Amino acid sequence: MAKNDPLIKPIRPKSPLEKFVRKYIVNKYFVTVFSFLVWMVFFDSTSFLVINELNSEINKYQEQLAYYQSEYRKNDEFYRRLMNNKDEKEKYARENYFMKKPNEEIFILVVDSSKVKKQP
Template identity: 80%
Template sequence: MEDLIKEIKPKSPAVKFLQKYVITKYFVTIFLFLVWMIFFDSTSFLVVNELNGEINKYEDQLAYYQSEYQKNDDFYKKLMNNKEEKEKYARENYFMKKPNEEIFILVVDSTKAVKKE
C-alpha cells in the first residue's frame, strides 16, 4: 500500500490549471445556463409546465363538452323519432296539456323541509 502512495506523482501545473480554471468555468457556465433555462427564458421550464397545465384543463373541458353533446344528440334523436317522447317532454317541461285536462303543480316549501340527520 505504501508503494502505491509513493508512486503517485504530484499534479503537474497543467492539471492544476485545468482543475482550477477550466473545469470550474465549464461548471459555472453550465450552471448559469440551466438557471437561465429553468427560470428566465421565454420557454423556461416553469412557463412550459404552466402551459401544459392549461392544455390539460382544456382537454378535460373538451372531453366533457363532447360527452354532453353526445348525450344531447342522442336525446334529440330519440325525441324527434318518437311521438310519445315528444308529448312526455312537453308535458313535463312546458306544462302543456290536452283539452279538458287540468294540471296541478306541487311546490315544496324549502323553509319547512325537515333535514334528516
C-alpha cells in the first residue's frame, strides 16, 4: 500500500460536535419526533397556532357576552321600572315621544348652534 493512495483516507479523530450530530440529529427517532412536532405546531388543522387564534376569538366573544348581559340587565330594570310606575311612564313618553295631554301645548326650542359661543 502506498502512502499517497487516493482511495485510502486518513483516519482523523471525531470532534465532539460531529459525535453529537451523528448520535442525536441523524438518529431516525429524533428526525421522526422533530418532524412530527413541526407538523403539529405549524401545519396540522389542530395546530398550536390555530388553537391560540381560536382561544383569542373565544375570549373576544366572552367579553361581548358579558357586555350584552349587562346591557340586558340595565334595560330590563328600566322596563320593569317603566311598566310599574305610571309617573315614570308618562315622563318617558313626554321626553322621548313629545306626547301631551289633550288640553296643553308643547313648544320645542331649537338653538341655532352657529350663534352659540363655544367655551374654551
